[in-house]
Amino acid sequence: MMPRLYVPSLAPGARTAALPPDEADHVRRVLRARVGSPVRVFDGRGAEREARVDSLEGRTVTVVLGDAVAPARECRVSVTLGVAVLKGEKTDAVVRDAVMMGVAALQPMLTDRSDLPPAAVARGTRLDRWRRIAVASAKQCGRAVVPEVFAPSSLPECLARHRRDAGVVLVEPSSEGLARARRPVPRAPASALVLVGPEGGWTRGEVDAAVASGCAAVTLGPRTLRADAVPVVALGVLWHYWGELIV
Amino acid sequence: MMPRLYVPSLAPGARTAALPPDEADHVRRVLRARVGSPVRVFDGRGAEREARVDSLEGRTVTVVLGDAVAPARECRVSVTLGVAVLKGEKTDAVVRDAVMMGVAALQPMLTDRSDLPPAAVARGTRLDRWRRIAVASAKQCGRAVVPEVFAPSSLPECLARHRRDAGVVLVEPSSEGLARARRPVPRAPASALVLVGPEGGWTRGEVDAAVASGCAAVTLGPRTLRADAVPVVALGVLWHYWGELIV
Numbered sequence: 001m002m003p004r005l006y007v008p009s010l011a012p013g014a015r016t017a018a019l020p021p022d023e024a025d026h027v028r029r030v031l032r033a034r035v036g037s038p039v040r041v042f043d044g045r046g047a048e049r050e051a052r053v054d055s056l057e058g059r060t061v062t063v064v065l066g067d068a069v070a071p072a073r074e075c076r077v078s079v080t081l082g083v084a085v086l087k088g089e090k091t092d093a094v095v096r097d098a099v100m101m102g103v104a105a106l107q108p109m110l111t112d113r114s115d116l117p118p119a120a121v122a123r124g125t126r127l128d129r130w131r132r133i134a135v136a137s138a139k140q141c142g143r144a145v146v147p148e149v150f151a152p153s154s155l156p157e158c159l160a161r162h163r164r165d166a167g168v169v170l171v172e173p174s175s176e177g178l179a180r181a182r183r184p185v186p187r188a189p190a191s192a193l194v195l196v197g198p199e200g201g202w203t204r205g206e207v208d209a210a211v212a213s214g215c216a217a218v219t220l221g222p223r224t225l226r227a228d229a230v231p232v233v234a235l236g237v238l239w240h241y242w243g244e245l246i247v
Numbered sequence: 248m249m250p251r252l253y254v255p256s257l258a259p260g261a262r263t264a265a266l267p268p269d270e271a272d273h274v275r276r277v278l279r280a281r282v283g284s285p286v287r288v289f290d291g292r293g294a295e296r297e298a299r300v301d302s303l304e305g306r307t308v309t310v311v312l313g314d315a316v317a318p319a320r321e322c323r324v325s326v327t328l329g330v331a332v333l334k335g336e337k338t339d340a341v342v343r344d345a346v347m348m349g350v351a352a353l354q355p356m357l358t359d360r361s362d363l364p365p366a367a368v369a370r371g372t373r374l375d376r377w378r379r380i381a382v383a384s385a386k387q388c389g390r391a392v393v394p395e396v397f398a399p400s401s402l403p404e405c406l407a408r409h410r411r412d413a414g415v416v417l418v419e420p421s422s423e424g425l426a427r428a429r430r431p432v433p434r435a436p437a438s439a440l441v442l443v444g445p446e447g448g449w450t451r452g453e454v455d456a457a458v459a460s461g462c463a464a465v466t467l468g469p470r471t472l473r474a475d476a477v478p479v480v481a482l483g484v485l486w487h488y489w490g491e492l493i494v
Contacts, residue, residue, distance in 0.1 A: 001471070072420070073469040101480070102470055141470045142420075173319070173389075220483070221492045222320040223349055223388045224248070232476060233348070233483040236467070237492065240484045245468045 003031050003039045004139045005051075005063075006146065010043035016054060016064055017041060024061035027053065039063060042071060044138070044146035071144035077166075077242050078104040078191040082158045083231055084111045084198035085121055090228040094196075095130045099137035099147055101235040102244075104191075106134070107162060108152040113200035121152045155206055158195070159213045165189035167215030170196050170234050171207060173222050183216040185241065194234060199227045250278050250286045251386045252298075252310075253393065257290035263301060264288060264310055271308035274300065286310060289318060291385070291393035318391035324413075324489050325351040325438040329405045330478055331358045331445035332368055337475040341443075342377045346384035346394055348482040349491075351438075353377070354409060355399040360447035368399045402453055405442070406460045412436035414462030417443050417481050418454060420469050430463040432488065441481060446474045 005023045019027060019041075027033045033053045041063060042048040050066035081103045085091050091108065098106055108130065110121060120126075130149045138146045153161065166189035186192075195210055202210075211217055220233055239245050252270045266274060266288075274280045280300045288310060289295040297313035328350045332338050338355065345353055355377070357368060367373075377396045385393045400408065413436035433439075442457055449457075458464055467480055486492050 072471070097476060100470060100472055100476065102468070141472065143470060219492075221349070221486060223347060223390060224319070225347055225388070229344060229347065229479060232480060236480040236483040237487045239468060240487050245466075245484065 001142065003027075003033075004048075004142075005039055005041045006044055006135050006139060007041045008044050010041055010047060010049070010065075012047065014065055016062055017051070019061045019063065021059060024059055027061050028056060040069060041065070042138075042144035044135070044144070046071070046074065046145050048144040072142035074143070074145055075102040075104075075239065075244050077189055077238075077244065079235070079238070080105040080107055080162045080164065080191070080193050081231055081235070082107040082109055082155070082162070082193055082195045084109050084114050084196065084227075085116055085126075085152060086198060086227055087115055091126070091130065092133055093228055094231050095133045095149065096137045097232040098235065099134050099143070100141040101232055102143070102239070103147050103194075103235065104145075105148045105150065105162075106130070107150045107158050109155055109158050110152055111155055111198055112203040112206055114198050115200070127151055155195075155209065158193075159209065162193050164191045164193040166192040167210065167213065168192060168194045168234075168238065169202070169207060169210040169215040169217050170194070170230055171217045171219055172201055173219050173224060183211070183214075185216045185218065185238070188242065192238075194231075194238065196230045196234065197227070248389065250274075250280075251295075251389075252286055252288045253291055253382050253386060254288045255291050257288055257294060257296070259294065262312055264298070264312060266308045266310065268306065271306055274308050275303060287316060288312070289385075289391035291382070291391070293318070293321065293392050295391040319389035321390070321392055322349040322351075322486065322491050324436055324485075324491065326482070326485070327352040327354055327409045327411065327438070327440050328478055328482070329354040329356055329402070329409070329440055329442045331356050331361050331443065331474075332363055332373075332399060333445060333474055334362055338373070338377065339380055340475055341478050342380045342396065343384045344479040345482065346381050346390070347388040348479055349390070349486070350394050350441075350482065351392075352395045352397065352409075353381070354397045354405050356402055356405050357399055358402055358445055359450040359453055361445050362447070374398055402442075402456065405440075406456065409440050411438045411440040413439040414457065414460065415439060415441045415481075415485065416449070416454060416457040416462040416464050417441070417477055418464045418466050419448055420466050420471060430458070430461075432463045432465065432485070435489065439485075441478075441485065443477045443481065444474070
């Protein structure tokens with residue numbers, strides 16, 4: 001794959017662009033690009049252009065922009081993944097995988113059984129890292145959209161904040177399967193909120209709150225999946241259910 | 248979840264069992280169990296029993312066996328995952344996730360674009376580690392079946408060796424989607440071979456060989472998934488397609 005650079009300041013009609021400092025660094029140190037090297041640049045909002053390195057002076061790298069190119073198609077269902085912050089660095093992998101799977105946004109959450117002091121999350125270093133991971137994952141998977149990673153919230157805040165046509169809350173294997181969920185998952189929603197709990201699961205009150213706000217409670221089968229694997233499996237299954245996997 | 252111990256020598260009518268050395272170690276050092284502590288034991292072939300620690304003498308731990316218990320249901324489709332050995336430790340995660348997702352067996356493969364010297368794999372330390380990971384993952388996800396991990400083979404060997412009612416070869420996003428695959432994936436096979444390639448993908452000849460031997464070539468949508476994420480996503484989608492996610 002051609003090197004893809006994230007240039008949020010990219011203007012629609014521009015003929016040249018200056019790379020942000022981290023992308024300029026990457027071009028010089030990792031790609032070891034020269035004047036004339038072909039790259040692609042994308043704005044994180046869906047636009048992607050062919051480009052060539054035009055100058056490398058000190059820490060400044062500029063590119064000459066070429067034709068628009070078609071990035072990987074975005075999903076028809078705009079999914080916000082509401083996901084409990086997991087122990088250690090596991091949320092890093094969740095962010096990386098969820099962006100690769102095509103979510104529109106991520107809402108990290110501190111839930112009743114989240115095993116983390118809110119202060120540890122609130123300091124913001126995690127949020128900054130998750131946002132950098134979202135950019136890196138978008139580059140790698142071919143998306144020209146960088147999903148927004150919101151500041152951590154509670155589940156009630158998440159339910160109140162994110163407007164959606166459909167909601168899905170992933171629950172333990174003892175609950176019912178997707179195809180038999182008491183409240184069926186809509187077949188063709190324009191937007192959806194998909195909720196995944198922490199290692200210790202949701203409390204009963206949390207599941208009730210999600211269901212009361214319109215979410216279908218579904219499970220991914222009889223085996224116990226690791227909490228950090230649930231988002232990627234759930235998104236794969238939902239894409240299939242929603243017909244997204246027909247290219 | 249109650250601690251689950253792997254005792255391959257477990258006999259159907261037995262009243263007691265001696266734990267293998269590593270499980271005895273685990274019971275003493277990690278679980279810090281005492282005489283009378285409740286555990287569960289499973290044989291790796293589908294049987295699971297309630298049990299209580301009966302004696303801890305030196306390195307020997309015995310348990311008294313109780314009633315049979317119902318482990319997590321196995322999938323109706325017996326899937327062998329044929330997966331190219333990936334760089335570094337990435338195959339470890341693939342084995343762990345594939346067992347969690349319920350495969351019946353794993354066939355590691357060295358393919359045309361595998362970036363590994365066959366000697367590095369043949370020495371057997373990797374195979375031993377994968378087998379240990381399969382046991383650990385079965386314990387964690389609630390399965391009483393430990394999938395077999397075969398010694399690495401080539402793709403032609405894999406295609407010749409594993410009898411199946413259906414075959415699926417996962418290919419790049421430029422190929423066709425599951426629902427439009429030229430050769431449709433059968434709806435209710437008793438067994439299936441699911442093939443996943445290495446970071447650099449399959450060669451054209453490999454895809455042709457898989458298709459010639461009856462595999463449907465399918466993709467998981469327009470984005471580029473990391474090679475180590477493909478098995479877990481593909482299995483989730485296939486379970487949904489095959490109706491396995493109805494508990």
